[in-house]
Amino acid sequence: MTLKLYNSLIGKKESFKPKSENEVKIYGCGPTVYDVPHIGNFRTFTFYDLINRVLKMNGFSTTTAVNITDIDDKIINRIIEEKSSLKEITSRYEKSFHEISRTLNIFPNDYNPKATDFVEKMIEFIQRLINEGFAYESNNSVYFIVEKDLNYERFVDLKFEDSDYLKINKNQDKRFVGDFALWKSWSKNDGDIFWDSPWGKGRPAWHTECAVMIEDLFDGEIDIHCGGIDLKFPHHENECAQIESLSGKKIANYWLHAEHLNIDDEKMSKSSGNFVSVNTMIKENGPSAVRLFLLSAHYRTKVSFNLKKLDESKKMIEKITRFSNNFDLLTIDNVEMKFSAEHLAFINALNDDLNTAEALGIFFSFIAKMNKKITSSSLNESEKEKSLIFLKLFNSIFDVIDFDRSKKQKPPKNVQDLLFSRQEARNNKDWKKSDILRDKLKSMGWYVEDTATGQKLLEKK
Numbered sequence: 001m002t003l004k005l006y007n008s009l010i011g012k013k014e015s016f017k018p019k020s021e022n023e024v025k026i027y028g029c030g031p032t033v034y035d036v037p038h039i040g041n042f043r044t045f046t047f048y049d050l051i052n053r054v055l056k057m058n059g060f061s062t063t064t065a066v067n068i069t070d071i072d073d074k075i076i077n078r079i080i081e082e083k084s085s086l087k088e089i090t091s092r093y094e095k096s097f098h099e100i101s102r103t104l105n106i107f108p109n110d111y112n113p114k115a116t117d118f119v120e121k122m123i124e125f126i127q128r129l130i131n132e133g134f135a136y137e138s139n140n141s142v143y144f145i146v147e148k149d150l151n152y153e154r155f156v157d158l159k160f161e162d163s164d165y166l167k168i169n170k171n172q173d174k175r176f177v178g179d180f181a182l183w184k185s186w187s188k189n190d191g192d193i194f195w196d197s198p199w200g201k202g203r204p205a206w207h208t209e210c211a212v213m214i215e216d217l218f219d220g221e222i223d224i225h226c227g228g229i230d231l232k233f234p235h236h237e238n239e240c241a242q243i244e245s246l247s248g249k250k251i252a253n254y255w256l257h258a259e260h261l262n263i264d265d266e267k268m269s270k271s272s273g274n275f276v277s278v279n280t281m282i283k284e285n286g287p288s289a290v291r292l293f294l295l296s297a298h299y300r301t302k303v304s305f306n307l308k309k310l311d312e313s314k315k316m317i318e319k320i321t322r323f324s325n326n327f328d329l330l331t332i333d334n335v336e337m338k339f340s341a342e343h344l345a346f347i348n349a350l351n352d353d354l355n356t357a358e359a360l361g362i363f364f365s366f367i368a369k370m371n372k373k374i375t376s377s378s379l380n381e382s383e384k385e386k387s388l389i390f391l392k393l394f395n396s397i398f399d400v401i402d403f404d405r406s407k408k409q410k411p412p413k414n415v416q417d418l419l420f421s422r423q424e425a426r427n428n429k430d431w432k433k434s435d436i437l438r439d440k441l442k443s444m445g446w447y448v449e450d451t452a453t454g455q456k457l458l459e460k461k
């Protein structure tokens with residue numbers, strides 16, 4: 001079994017081989033924390049989780065980092081709009097990023113570095129770029145000289161020599177049109193958001209934030225760098241330009257980019273306001289349907305958002321749950337993972353550039369085949385075992401079934417009834433009733449959490 005990944009650097013699939021034998025280092029560009037995340041953002045973050053899980057399935061151990069962009073123009077605009085502070089805005093949306101990640105069963109990252117914690121290091125890094133002749137100061141800002149990076153155009157063919165990139169930038173701080181900012185000088189709009197630097201008051205620019213975090217956490221060398229497709233150019237090109245100009249080494253051998261989730265044929269984005277909040281979708285459809293929806297298309301295909309697709313995902317979850325109810329899930333932890341042809345086909349689909357759409361198809365054909373046998377009462381022991389193995393394998397990637405649920409002691413009947421009524425209320429989108437029932441359960445000593453695998457009940461200790 002070889003894992004093949006589509007590498008944006010070379011524009012084709014290739015076999016994956018990490019720099020060190022077994023340990024894979026992964027960095028993904030994380031959220032800019034100035035608004036509630038939309039479902040498109042979480043398509044990308046769920047894709048990071050998918051890469052991580054497929055690597056683990058292949059026996060690799062992983063170290064993952066997804067950064068938090070907590071310095072940015074859009075954050076400053078939000079602070080002005082709300083007459084608020086940087087800390088207030090960014091901690092609010094950082095918290096919601098983590099909460100939603102947990103609800104969608106996204107594995108926690110080893111690192112979630114925040115730009116504000118790295119400003120000193122960014123200043124040192126920019127100074128090194130100036131000292132080495134890759135950058136210059138102008139009017140209290142600092143710019144990178146794109147022409148100095150001999151490998152510029154890694155991700156796109158700009159026709160560099162003929163393009164506007166090298167034209168002199170008249171009447172502006174930048175010398176050439178293509179030069180990009182590393183440090184932005186303070187302006188009145190920035191209010192009290194600034195750091196002191198050798199070039200005066202100001203703040204780091206976005207491309208430098210990610211470059212410095214990779215440099216600091218991983219010594220500037222990782223195996224896989226991932227992000228949404230919009231980040232390929234210029235963000236990722238500019239990350240490479242900075243780090244690789246200094247080190248002479250490639251940041252990453254593999255660059256993976258997820259296509260966008262669109263709405264009405266346009267990219268869903270926080271800045272254009274055409275977005276659907278992921279929290280609303282979770283509330284209305286349940287986290288497992290949202291997670292399955294996000295994983296059901298291959299990551300390199302554009303997906304158009306619509307509610308019908310979420311309904312389909314809900315139906316798929318019901319199908320899987322009904323199927324899994326035929327088995328004793330209490331034993332699933334002890335199942336020996338002996339793979340037969342169907343399991344291997346599922347694994348091969350995922351190893352073929354993370355083809356979740358094909359893998360799902362294989363899993364559902366298996367369910368259909370087994371369901372026929374269940375209906376005719378002819379499912380034999382070996383098929384039962386195969387089914388348990390497949391459920392466990394499927395859930396190690398898609399993670400939408402709660403095996404633990406069946407292991408827990410049942411709560412008292414009146415609590416179960418309330419939980420059932422709350423599920424009904426949620427199915428009918430009666431959020432008011434759902435909230436009332438949650439409060440009632442709380443007063444009786446039971447907390448309810450809505451997770452990717454349905455309602456979870458926790459007894460107050």
Ligand code: AMP
Pocket residue numbers: 029030031032033040041042043044045069227228229230231258259260261262267268269270
């Ligand atoms: P942002 O919070 O805008 O910095 O974006 C965080 C991550 O979400 C980045 O990796 C983006 O590429 C990704 N992203 C933004 N919009 C979309 C979208 N409509 N579909 C998929 N991913 C997106």
Ligand code: ZN
Pocket residue numbers: 028029030210235
């Ligand atoms: Zn980045």
